[in-house]
Amino acid sequence: xxxxxxxxxxxxxxxxxxxxxxxxxxxxxxxxxxxxxxxxxxxxxxxxxxxxxxxxxxxxxxxxxxxxxxxxxxxxxxxxxxxxxxxxxxxxxxxxxxxxxxxxxxxxxxxxxxxxxxxxxxxxxxxxxxxxxxxxxxxxxxxxxxxxxxxxxxxxxxxxxxxxxxxxxxxxxxxxxxxxxxxxxxxxxxxxxxxxxxxxxxxxxxxxxxxxxxxxxxxxxxxxxxxxxxxxxxxxxxxxxxxxxxxxxxxxxxxxxxxxxxxxxxxxxxxxxxxxxxxxxxxxxxxxxxxxxxxxxxxxxxxxxxxxxxxxxxxxxxxxxxxxxxxxxx
Numbered sequence: 353x354x355x356x357x358x359x360x361x362x363x364x365x366x367x368x369x370x371x372x373x374x375x376x377x378x379x380x381x382x383x384x385x386x387x388x389x390x391x392x393x394x395x396x397x398x399x400x401x402x403x404x405x406x407x408x409x410x411x412x413x414x415x416x417x418x419x420x421x422x423x424x425x426x427x428x429x430x431x432x433x434x435x436x437x438x439x440x441x442x443x444x445x446x447x448x449x450x451x452x453x454x455x456x457x458x459x460x461x462x463x464x465x466x467x468x469x470x471x472x473x474x475x476x477x478x479x480x481x482x483x484x485x486x487x488x489x490x491x492x493x494x495x496x497x498x499x500x501x502x503x504x505x506x507x508x509x510x511x512x513x514x515x516x517x518x519x520x521x522x523x524x525x526x527x528x529x530x531x532x533x534x535x536x537x538x539x540x541x542x543x544x545x546x547x548x549x550x551x552x553x554x555x556x557x558x559x560x561x562x563x564x565x566x567x568x569x570x571x572x573x574x575x576x577x578x579x580x581x582x583x584x585x586x587x588x589x590x591x592x593x594x595x596x597x598x599x600x601x602x603x604x605x606x607x608x609x610x611x612x613x614x615x616x617x618x619x620x621x622x623x624x625x626x627x628x629x630x631x632x633x634x635x636x637x638x639x640x641x642x643x644x645x646x647x648x649x650x651x652x653x654x655x656x657x658x659x660x661x662x663x664x665x666x667x668x669x670x671x672x673x674x675x676x677x678x679x680x681x682x
Contacts, residue, residue: 375662377654377680379423382673383469383627387560388412388455389432400556401632402639404671406432409454413462422677426467428516428669429455432560433476441485442477445503453510460511469514469543470507472500472528480571481558483519483578489570491578497524501531504540508532514541514601520548520578529599543627543667544600547588547614550579553607553633560632588614589621596624602667607631609656612663619664627667628660635671650679 362372387406389396394408407415416427431451437444444450452470459468473483474496480486484496496519504515515532517524525544532540580587592603603622605615606629619626638656642649653672660668670676 375658377657377661377676379677379680380425381657381661381665381668382424382676383426383428383667383669384419384424384673385428385430385669385671386412386415387430387432388451390434390451398556398560400559400636401671402636402643404560404635406560409458412455412458416459416462416466419674420463420466422674422681424673424677425465426469426667427459428469428471429459430471430560431455431476438477438479440479442474442499442503445474445477445499446506448506448509450506453506456507456510456512467513468511469516470512472503472507472515472517473519474499482572483575484521486571489572491572493521493578494523497521497527500524501527504528504542505531505535505537508535508537508540512540514543516543516545516604518545518548518606520545520575520580523598525595525600526598541601542599543602543604544595545606545629546592546595546600546603547611547618548579548604548606549582549611550574550576551582551607551610551631551633553610553631556632556636582610585614585617589617592618592622596622600624602627604629604667604669607634608660608668608670609634612659615660615663615665625666626664627669628663628665630656630660630668630670630672632671650675654679
């Protein structure tokens with residue numbers, strides 16, 4: 353057909369490129385992670401995550417209102433728990449007046465229509481930094497799943513729209529779903545971290561919440577006994593389908609950029625929305641490279657976000673959400 357068909361005709365200028373563009377980014381694509389701390393007037397920058405902050409509840413309220421003005425309509429809440437409240441069983445997670453429960457109410461009072469998702473895991477509450485209860489050097493699965501179900505009900509009572517179990521315990525989605533149903537929370541959704549890999553990209557996040565696993569002789573110093581081996585692909589599809597069968601409404605792949613093949617595989621295999629978490633290490637790498645002048649921050653940011661959506665993400669949890677939307681608006 354050459355020269356009758358010249359593909360470059362559709363690349364001649366921005367007007368034609370925008371008309372035929374296959375993947376378009378909008379504020380509706382994003383889920384904004386927010387870190388919450390005790391105190392008042394606290395807006396504490398996370399050293400390993402430049403321009404990202406921990407907020408006390410009073411400033412969380414302001415941040416949520418700012419997000420809404422940018423048409424960012426969904427948040428994912430994480431809490432930094434004081435060491436004095438940590439133990440091996442996470443009992444503070446069930447406190448109806450705990451930091452997470454108050455954070456949920458703060459967001460809903462500030463912006464009733466904001467979609468609130470909550471992190472469901474023990475690591476912020478654990479003296480060991482693990483996502484489960486530790487006994488005899490092992491992370492207990494079933495006891496942890498039962499506790500996560502109680503935590504989920506507590507979040508639902510506080511007003512959460514979705515709970516987001518990030519622990520990777522077997523069977524926890526069914527346990528949570530049954531607990532929510534039994535308590536009458538039939539409309540509370542579950543976004544499951546279905547394919548969460550044991551990744552080296554989580555470091556800055558663990559700094560933000562002080563939730564890294566402790567290094568003790570008789571306790572695993574990493575999370576490889578429950579998070580997935582990053583060498584595995586087929587296992588991700590199996591894990592995800594099992595979560596759907598157990599009642600997950602949205603499934604997630606985490607991390608993002610190194611796992612876009614997994615995103616596409618899962619998107620092709622399932623009939624529920626697929627979320628992707630562009631994690632703290634991915635954020636920190638670009639910030640550091642841009643600060644050095646090695647990369648164009650905004651150009652690379654948009655390329656990464658577009659790649660995640662192009663791979664099949666329906667929802668993108670990203671620390672870049674505000675930056676992206678501000679750039680789009682400009």
